[in-house]
Amino acid sequence: MRSGRLHAPYADLAQQGHAARLGMWVVIASEILLFSALFALYAGYRMAEPDVIRAGARRTSLGLGTTMTYILVTSSFFVAMGVAALRRGVRRACVAWLLAAAASGVVFLGLKATEYHEHLAHGLAPGSHFAAADPTGGGLGLFFALYYVATGLHALHVLAGVIVLAILALGVWRGRWDAAYTAPVELGGLYWHLVDAIWLFLWPLFYLLR
Amino acid sequence: MTREPDHRRLLGTFVALLVLTSATWGLSTLPLGSFQVAVALAIALAKATLVALFFMHLAEAPRVFGPLLAVPLALVVIFVGLTAADVATRGATPGRADASQEPLRAARLDGSRAPPPPLRQ
Numbered sequence: 001m002r003s004g005r006l007h008a009p010y011a012d013l014a015q016q017g018h019a020a021r022l023g024m025w026v027v028i029a030s031e032i033l034l035f036s037a038l039f040a041l042y043a044g045y046r047m048a049e050p051d052v053i054r055a056g057a058r059r060t061s062l063g064l065g066t067t068m069t070y071i072l073v074t075s076s077f078f079v080a081m082g083v084a085a086l087r088r089g090v091r092r093a094c095v096a097w098l099l100a101a102a103a104s105g106v107v108f109l110g111l112k113a114t115e116y117h118e119h120l121a122h123g124l125a126p127g128s129h130f131a132a133a134d135p136t137g138g139g140l141g142l143f144f145a146l147y148y149v150a151t152g153l154h155a156l157h158v159l160a161g162v163i164v165l166a167i168l169a170l171g172v173w174r175g176r177w178d179a180a181y182t183a184p185v186e187l188g189g190l191y192w193h194l195v196d197a198i199w200l201f202l203w204p205l206f207y208l209l210r
Numbered sequence: 211m212t213r214e215p216d217h218r219r220l221l222g223t224f225v226a227l228l229v230l231t232s233a234t235w236g237l238s239t240l241p242l243g244s245f246q247v248a249v250a251l252a253i254a255l256a257k258a259t260l261v262a263l264f265f266m267h268l269a270e271a272p273r274v275f276g277p278l279l280a281v282p283l284a285l286v287v288i289f290v291g292l293t294a295a296d297v298a299t300r301g302a303t304p305g306r307a308d309a310s311q312e313p314l315r316a317a318r319l320d321g322s323r324a325p326p327p328p329l330r331q
Contacts, residue, residue, distance in 0.1 A: 018272070025275055029282040036286040043294035046247075069231050073257075077224040080265040084216050186267075193266045197258040204250035208238040 005181050017183035024187045028194050031157075035198055038150045042205055045142060056143025057210035059124060064115050065207035068108050069199065072158075075104030076196040079165070079189045089179035091172050098169040098185070101192065105162040112155050119144070147206050154202055157195045164188045223264040230257050 010016035046053045082097030119125070124140070126148045168188045171177050177184050234253045242249060262279065263269040 021271070022274070022278070025278045029278055032282045032286060036282075036289050039286065040289045040293040043290045044297040047294050047297040066231075066235055070228070073224070073227045073231060076261060076265055077220065077227075080220045080223075081217075084220060087216075190266050193261050196265075197261050200254045200257045200261070201251070204234060204238070204254055208234065208250055209247055210238075 013181050013183075017181065017186070020183045020187055021190070024190050028190065031194055031198075035150075035153070035201075038146065038153070039201070039205075041146060042150070045146065049139065049142060052139040053143055054210055056140050056147065057206060057208070059119075059122075059140065059144075060147065060207050061115055061118065062207050062210075064111050065203055068111050069203045071104050071108050071111070072196045072199050075101040075108070076193050078104065079192045083182065083186055083189045086172060086177070086182045086185050087179060091175070091178055094185070095169045095173045098165050098172065102162045102165040102169065105158050105165065105192075108158055109155060109162070112151065112158075150202055151206065154195070154198055157198070161188075161192045161195050164191060219264055223260050226260055227257055230260075 006013055006016060010019065042053075078097045078101035082094045082101065085091075085093040085097055124144055126141075126145055165188060168177075168185050172185060230253050234250055237249050237253070238246065240246075268275060268279070
């Protein structure tokens, strides 16, 4: 066991890892509640203006959105395989899985940026610039304001996740974390799965239900 | 890559997620009417459950982790459910003086630049 890993007040690494996982689930719970505010707003909009929300969803790219869903699900699998590899002590494989997941995240962000660029090219910018491109007299702005906030907040989480995965891959590569202490990699993995799970709800709401 | 039970379970979860994603997309093309939202969200929930149980190892986690996830999820149901119920049971959108204009506005949502219809008196 490398020294310096075990911190007070824990008796051993297993106990410390258990406490860390518990803490991560508290973070996950607060993230779920953060996004639930946006989901509540969506539910209210959808009840009040169902046709406006449908019209807005028709303006997003179903092809890009669906592709991004497959990419995130796949990257989640990569991370799960990376954690499994580290638990078996195969550090090199773990690094490869983590980097593959981070690369998937970068591709996701690239597609998201492409989509934003397309929206802006069609005049679907948020705020006061919106009205000029909106044949519904401001109704679509309702959808797109929420769309930009929800997908933008999620994209920030993806960006943070990519950075975390890269740091974890580097740490595993250097031997900072190994089979004796997998908790840091597991926590990063939990965060990435959360980001994936949130997108699983954003995708139908903003792309499919048109 | 060795074929250990853990691997098989992760791979099975991954395949199930891919199948469910395709199913969501396929079902969205069917005319399900108001069931469309319920079906899409039910599948999303099923996928998130698979991710939580097997990718996030909740299935093998100590019991104390269960309430930690169940409580915020229950709160989400309350937040979203009550917001939706509140808006659905009001006559008009808050801030809109005249609810009778709603269908007129909705009729222009096809993207056409038709002139605004006359207001009902």
